[in-house]
Amino acid sequence: MAKARSMKALKRRNNVLGYLFLSPCLLFFGTFLFYPLLKSVVLSFQVTNPRGEAVGFAGWAHYADLFTSGQFLASLKATVLFTLYTVPAGILLAFALACMTNARLPGMKAFHFVFSAPAAISAATGAVIWALLFHPTNGMLNYGLGLIGLSPVPWLIDPKWAPVSVSLMTVWMNLGFNFIVLTAGLRGISEDICDSMKIDGAGPFRSLFAVLVPLLSPTLFFLLVVSVINAFQTFGQIHILTRGGPMHATNVMVYQLYQEAFVNWRFGAASAQALILFAIILLLTLLQFFWLEKKVHYQ
Amino acid sequence: MILRTIRHLPLYAALAACALAVLYPIIYTFSCALMTPAQAQAYPPNILPSGLYLKNFSDVLNLVPIDRFLFNSFAVSTAVVAGQLITSSLAAYAFAFIPFRGQNLVFTVFLSTMMIPWEVTIIPNYITIRSWGWMDSYAGLTVPFMASAFGVFLLRQHFLQLPRELMEAAQIDGCGHLRIFAAIVLPTARPALATLGVYQFLNTWNMYFWPLLITNRDTMRTVQIGISMLKWEEAMSYNLVLAGVALVLLPSLITLVFGLRQLVRGITAGAVKG
Numbered sequence: 001m002a003k004a005r006s007m008k009a010l011k012r013r014n015n016v017l018g019y020l021f022l023s024p025c026l027l028f029f030g031t032f033l034f035y036p037l038l039k040s041v042v043l044s045f046q047v048t049n050p051r052g053e054a055v056g057f058a059g060w061a062h063y064a065d066l067f068t069s070g071q072f073l074a075s076l077k078a079t080v081l082f083t084l085y086t087v088p089a090g091i092l093l094a095f096a097l098a099c100m101t102n103a104r105l106p107g108m109k110a111f112h113f114v115f116s117a118p119a120a121i122s123a124a125t126g127a128v129i130w131a132l133l134f135h136p137t138n139g140m141l142n143y144g145l146g147l148i149g150l151s152p153v154p155w156l157i158d159p160k161w162a163p164v165s166v167s168l169m170t171v172w173m174n175l176g177f178n179f180i181v182l183t184a185g186l187r188g189i190s191e192d193i194c195d196s197m198k199i200d201g202a203g204p205f206r207s208l209f210a211v212l213v214p215l216l217s218p219t220l221f222f223l224l225v226v227s228v229i230n231a232f233q234t235f236g237q238i239h240i241l242t243r244g245g246p247m248h249a250t251n252v253m254v255y256q257l258y259q260e261a262f263v264n265w266r267f268g269a270a271s272a273q274a275l276i277l278f279a280i281i282l283l284l285t286l287l288q289f290f291w292l293e294k295k296v297h298y299q
Numbered sequence: 300m301i302l303r304t305i306r307h308l309p310l311y312a313a314l315a316a317c318a319l320a321v322l323y324p325i326i327y328t329f330s331c332a333l334m335t336p337a338q339a340q341a342y343p344p345n346i347l348p349s350g351l352y353l354k355n356f357s358d359v360l361n362l363v364p365i366d367r368f369l370f371n372s373f374a375v376s377t378a379v380v381a382g383q384l385i386t387s388s389l390a391a392y393a394f395a396f397i398p399f400r401g402q403n404l405v406f407t408v409f410l411s412t413m414m415i416p417w418e419v420t421i422i423p424n425y426i427t428i429r430s431w432g433w434m435d436s437y438a439g440l441t442v443p444f445m446a447s448a449f450g451v452f453l454l455r456q457h458f459l460q461l462p463r464e465l466m467e468a469a470q471i472d473g474c475g476h477l478r479i480f481a482a483i484v485l486p487t488a489r490p491a492l493a494t495l496g497v498y499q500f501l502n503t504w505n506m507y508f509w510p511l512l513i514t515n516r517d518t519m520r521t522v523q524i525g526i527s528m529l530k531w532e533e534a535m536s537y538n539l540v541l542a543g544v545a546l547v548l549l550p551s552l553i554t555l556v557f558g559l560r561q562l563v564r565g566i567t568a569g570a571v572k573g
Binding site for chain 2: 239
């Protein structure tokens with residue numbers, strides 16, 4: 001009897017203690033995550049004044065506007081283009097470097113450090129450096145092109161080139177993160193497999209695509225999902241390098257959202273955009289998860 | 300050894316070329332930051348400075364309060380890391396060691412918060428911070444980031460790997476959860492705490508959108524916003540802009556030298572979680 005009662009008391013104590021330990025986290029999540037999420041949904045159906053106060057009910061008008069105004073669809077297109085420019089190139093480049101530095105040779109540690117370095121550099125710092133490199137007349141990139149006899153490129157001022165230029169900078173910036181993830185993935189493949197490949201006499205390229213890529217597919221899959229989500233959330237380098245221009249060529253979704261909310265001060269319409277972005281990211285995650293995971297080889 | 304190295308000469312050559320390309324923007328920054336104004340404006344451009352011209356650094360500090368930006372960023376990042384270490388370790392302990400009712404449900408809710416992108420929360424959070432009068436304040440820059448689901452998972456994963464016997468022995472000795480948490484779990488989890496600390500320090504240090512929104516006065520700007528102000532000073536010469544960039548880059552590079560292991564662990568912890 002006494003034992004049963006003390007068990008009950010212990011359980012109650014654990015319940016209280018458990019939530020007590022969670023309470024700081026729950027407090028912050030509630031205030032800055034759950035409440036804002038609900039508030040965004042409410043805002044997206046409202047007309048707001050610049051103070052963020054609701055002054056009228058909008059219904060689905062904000063959502064309808066998004067898909068008829070053209071500007072939002074253009075920003076969606078710019079984002080998809082930016083994703084296609086940055087994600088495959090970023091992963092392939094990092095994969096090549098990770099394979100090359102995976103050999104057990106002297107000096108590889110130094111290369112590991114160098115190729116991881118961009119992971120510590122922020123979008124803002126990187127963008128300021130590249131803004132100077134991209135300068136049409138004083139920039140080192142055009143000077144370099146001139147040295148090998150090519151004509152200068154209007155990096156950030158031509159609407160055709162600007163998305164390419166911003167992507168180039170982004171691939172460089174993401175290289176460190178991608179390299180770190182892929183190197184860790186390669187290290188996870190056991191030495192035995194690498195040795196047995198050598199004994200089998202498989203050439204480097206055959207072993208690469210027949211063995212390495214399937215074994216690495218969980219890592220590649222993770223990197224793909226994260227990279228696509230990151231590409232859809234790009235803001236800093238756009239704000240510094242192009243401000244969405246020229247002629248809206250680099251006006252990606254988050255930049256468009258920023259302008260709608262904090263330049264035009266239309267919180268209602270901007271919230272609708274934010275929720276669409278949320279839905280797209282969620283859909284992409286689930287789609288990749290269910291469709292690609294079937295094709296991924298887990299060891 | 301030497302023979303092997305010679306055999307791999309093509310590999311080394313390719314790697315060196317790639318390393319140079321990856322490092323070039325950083326080399327460019329530091330070499331321009333050390334050039335005299337005349338050298339920086341010369342055409343054809345100089346690749347390397349002829350000497351160490353350190354006056355750029357004092358000049359740029361006179362024009363833009365980069366020291367103040369550095370202090371702000373350091374204070375904000377430290378506060379966020381401290382806050383997250385406390386909130387995450389407490390929550391992770393509860394999930395790992397205290398069997399309480401609704402544990403699975405709450406854990407799933409925590410898990411799902413990772414799917415919420417910050418864009419969805421930024422407008423309401425901006426309204427909240429403004430209505431509390433927290434614009435241009437350290438509170439506004441730090442409090443919204445004091446808890447992270449990522450931190451909770453990282454630490455929980457680590458706590459679960461602690462030997463069971465250790466916990467049981469402590470409980471038999473009559474230690475309560477608070478004692479076990481403070482005296483046993485936290486000290487043994489130091490590597491995981493360091494991983495979370497370095498990773499979130501860099502993340503906070505590199506934050507751009509939020510400080511851009513809620514700071515207006517120069518004295519409250521963080522480095523990332525301050526550095527972008529340099530770019531818009533059209534009249535400023537390259538050597539000055541890049542001296543400013545170099546000052547901002549230096550702390551990040553030092554963190555990288557001493558914290559690469561932690562950074563790698565932080566990034567790959569995310570990868571394992573998938």
